[in-house]
Amino acid sequence: MNAQLFALAMFDGIAYAALVFMVAVGLTLIFGVLRILNVAHGSFYAIGAYTAASIGGAIFAAGFSPWLAFPLLFVAAALVGILLGGPIERLLLRRIYAKEDALQLLVTFAVFMILEDVQRLVWGVQPYFEATALQQLGNLEVLGVFYTKYQLIFLPIVAVIVLIGLRLFLRRTLSGKLILAVTEDRETATAMGIDADKVYLLTFIVGAALAGFGGALASATTSVVPGMGADMIVLSFAVVATAGLGQIEGAAVTALLIGLGRSFAVYLMPELEVLIPYLIMLLVLLVRPEGLFGAVRTRKI
Amino acid sequence: MLAFEGVDVSIAGVQILRGVSFEVSAAQTVALIGRNGAGKTTTLRTIMGFTEVSGKIRFQDRDLGAMAPAKRPGLGIGYAPEDRRLFSAFSVEENILMPGEVAGFSEQALKAGLERVYDILPELKEMRARPAGMVSGGQGKMVALGRALMIGSQLIMLDEPFQGLAPALARRYADALRDLRDRDREVTLIITESNPALLRRFADHAFVIERGEVRPGSLDSEKDVA
Numbered sequence: 341m342n343a344q345l346f347a348l349a350m351f352d353g354i355a356y357a358a359l360v361f362m363v364a365v366g367l368t369l370i371f372g373v374l375r376i377l378n379v380a381h382g383s384f385y386a387i388g389a390y391t392a393a394s395i396g397g398a399i400f401a402a403g404f405s406p407w408l409a410f411p412l413l414f415v416a417a418a419l420v421g422i423l424l425g426g427p428i429e430r431l432l433l434r435r436i437y438a439k440e441d442a443l444q445l446l447v448t449f450a451v452f453m454i455l456e457d458v459q460r461l462v463w464g465v466q467p468y469f470e471a472t473a474l475q476q477l478g479n480l481e482v483l484g485v486f487y488t489k490y491q492l493i494f495l496p497i498v499a500v501i502v503l504i505g506l507r508l509f510l511r512r513t514l515s516g517k518l519i520l521a522v523t524e525d526r527e528t529a530t531a532m533g534i535d536a537d538k539v540y541l542l543t544f545i546v547g548a549a550l551a552g553f554g555g556a557l558a559s560a561t562t563s564v565v566p567g568m569g570a571d572m573i574v575l576s577f578a579v580v581a582t583a584g585l586g587q588i589e590g591a592a593v594t595a596l597l598i599g600l601g602r603s604f605a606v607y608l609m610p611e612l613e614v615l616i617p618y619l620i621m622l623l624v625l626l627v628r629p630e631g632l633f634g635a636v637r638t639r640k641i
Numbered sequence: 642m643l644a645f646e647g648v649d650v651s652i653a654g655v656q657i658l659r660g661v662s663f664e665v666s667a668a669q670t671v672a673l674i675g676r677n678g679a680g681k682t683t684t685l686r687t688i689m690g691f692t693e694v695s696g697k698i699r700f701q702d703r704d705l706g707a708m709a710p711a712k713r714p715g716l717g718i719g720y721a722p723e724d725r726r727l728f729s730a731f732s733v734e735e736n737i738l739m740p741g742e743v744a745g746f747s748e749q750a751l752k753a754g755l756e757r758v759y760d761i762l763p764e765l766k767e768m769r770a771r772p773a774g775m776v777s778g779g780q781g782k783m784v785a786l787g788r789a790l791m792i793g794s795q796l797i798m799l800d801e802p803f804q805g806l807a808p809a810l811a812r813r814y815a816d817a818l819r820d821l822r823d824r825d826r827e828v829t830l831i832i833t834e835s836n837p838a839l840l841r842r843f844a845d846h847a848f849v850i851e852r853g854e855v856r857p858g859s860l861d862s863e864k865d866v867a
Contacts, residue, residue, distance in 0.1 A: 511730075514742055520730045521739065528726040531689050533714035533743040533792070 341608065347483040349604045355491035355561070357599025358499035362554030364576035364583075364591045365506065366547035372586030373523045373543040376433060377441075379448040382573025383455035384420050384548045388555025389564045390463045392416040393470035396559075400472055409473035413556040420552025421545040424455075429544035434537070452573070460566055467563035474560040491561060498557065502550070503592050510588075519543055523586070578621045584634020594632060642667040642829055643688070643796065645855070648696035650680075650687050657683045659853040661696070665846075667795075670822060670830040672840040674858060675850035681833035682723060684850065685798050689713060689720055701795070715744050719793020723800040723833075725781035729774030733765060733784050736773045740792035758787040761820050764813075779810040786817065797821075798831045803839050815843065 477489040510516035521529040583590030650658040690710030759766040849858030
């Protein structure tokens with residue numbers, strides 16, 4: 341493997357890891373608080389991508405500034421979080437928190453299936469291309485490789501900002517503290533006056549918005565097609581399980597590990613590309629069943 | 642100020658409280674004495690709203706049962722659960738402030754509340770910056786008491802506060818409670834305990850809880866709980 345291929349694999353891996361992290365961190369946040377493994381999270385990612393691509397396509401065709409592609413990322417994320425995440429938590433998930441895990445998984449899987457069809461109904465099956473954000477930033481030559489600044493610089497920086505921002509939000513703001521308190525002990529949090537229902541709703545909206553944000557960011561780098569949500573949810577499950585459920589920093593490190601593993605496989609052993617993330621997960625979980633960063637915790641009854 | 646009227650509580654199909662009726666007057670210190678499993682913790686959790694209840698619970702002439710659990714601390718009810726249940730993600734001070742912040746206390750009220758807690762429990766001031774997950778069991782009990790003091794302007798409920806405390810720490814804890822009582826004559830205290838001797842010369846009133854039924858008792862006749 342020469343230096344250029346090595347650089348390409350690195351850059352691909354980092355850019356991909358940034359996107360996977362965005363989805364995985366929302367998934368792990370929701371699991372940490374609501375104790376629900378949300379399969380529909382993949383749909384939030386896909387719908388975020390479709391939203392950004394279709395709104396972007398419409399406004400750029402109408403002659404608006406291409407720089408609007410960047411604020412549009414946040415608009416897509418907010419739309420997914422508030423219009424999709426909010427009602428799903430409020431009307432559906434709230435009814436099943438007390439039910440067994442298998443049922444919760446089936447319900448979110450059903451939501452995922454429904455949303456898959458909704459995407460086909462709304463956006464059809466033709467791929468969408470909307471790379472304005474990527475083109476706006478241009479390219480960069482590093483180690484003899486030309487790479488887009490969007491993927492090499494913008495995506496990793498955004499991922500780091502989300503990681504730090506989420507940490508600050510959870511530790512420094514009252515809303516964040518309430519989320520941490522409910523995560524640790526719902527009953528005691530309620531005894532402090534915390535309305536756990538509201539915290540659940542807020543967490544789910546934030547988590548869904550992060551997935552939508554990941555999708556919006558991804559839409560500039562790839563064609564938006566049916567099935568992209570399924571690919572992403574499986575991969576981010578692998579990241580979250582490898583990191584340890586509920587681990588935010590762990591999800592970042594693991595996303596990088598799995599992103600790099602996958603991209604190096606593409607160049608070295610292409611036939612293993614799909615396998616590598618799960619191989620990493622398998623190896624980690626064999627040695628540490630609680631995940632790389634998970635702590636063994638006995639849950640009280 | 643607090644009254645149970647024919648309260649039944651079942652948890653997972655097992656009846657824990659049976660037709661419980663009792664009344665606590667304002668500004669009293671009340672002991673709720675009973676063995677393990679008699680229903681002491683369930684009684685306190687019922688006041689906080691964590692159980693399915695049939696029957697009436699009144700608090701200062703309000704129907705407490707009709708009130709969402711998260712709204713109840715805002716009435717001035719502080720609760721220290723038996724096993725501390727601190728939030729390990731936060732420092733000792735953040736834990737103490739938490740119920741005040743949630744209730745929307747002003748900066749001044751938070752500061753005044755914190756000063757009151759540190760006056761009664763000066764040892765907490767020394768460990769204020771420590772992560773709550775790093776304090777010992779006994780210190781954790783003190784923090785949980787401080788947290789209950791923060792919001793408990795009307796009623797403070799302590800679930801087996803002396804359980805598992807070393808003798809010196811238990812004495813210190815009792816001193817802090819006496820200090821609290823001296824400073825604040827208005828607040829009502831409910832303390833559960835399996836050993837009545839610990840609350841003698843301290844509680845004004847005692848109730849005995851046995852197999853889910855509550856009756857008036859006396860701290861002097863230890864055989865009440867045997």
